[in-house]
Amino acid sequence: MRNGLICLALFGLLGGCASQRSDDWRVNAQGYQAEGKASYYGARHHGNKTASGERFDRNGLTAAHRSLPFGSHVLVTNLRNDKSVIVRINDRGPYARGRIIDLSEKAAAQIDMLRAGVVPVRVQQLAD
Template identity: 60%
Template sequence: MWRPLCLIAALSVLGGCALVEEAEPTIDPHGYDEQGMASYYGARHHGKRTASGERFDQNALTAAHRRLPFGSKVLVTNLANQRTVVVRINDRGPHTRGRLIDLSQAAAEQLGMVASGTARVRVQDLDD
């Protein structure tokens, strides 16, 4: 009786370990210029801690990127309407395959992508 229970418990623990994502190393933002899909996150995450340790503010111009260093400022251009916004990277993500960047709701509003939820964008580093 105990042997099957122990086996199930062991498999559960090992299965959970396989789902843990390794953090990707940050990259040098100088000259960063990529195109891809953007999405946004808002009220559901408002007030929760970001990967940088600060609280997420859906009304701030911030974004999540997998590899750009925290504090990096990037210009995001909606390729469908050419609207732009400057955001500061303060979180890691997006956690959805095929997405380049997750924007705050305020940034998504400036880009005109709230209704669709996603947009094809260009993300460019802003040299200080």
């Protein structure tokens, strides 16, 4: 019961960081779902143009994915600690072998992966 309340509180906090409330989002059962490695990009890319044409903001909740449409929202869960973050796809990549998503520095911080740099994750497309 206590763990359930903690998880519920965590998702409530994460929703406050997204552009919509967390209860407005739900996993798209027919959408993209995968497990693999995530990395993040930060300071040296800050301000550069992304593939979508917008400027990369390391303090935004955004990510790069090879094929998901720009503007898609995904739930990224760190499989080492079960922490999750909702991000918006605005760039292409990652191009490193074995990686499925590159997160902004802020998104990476929210799932406690800054120290490790690369972590196993689950990526689930959300219904908009």
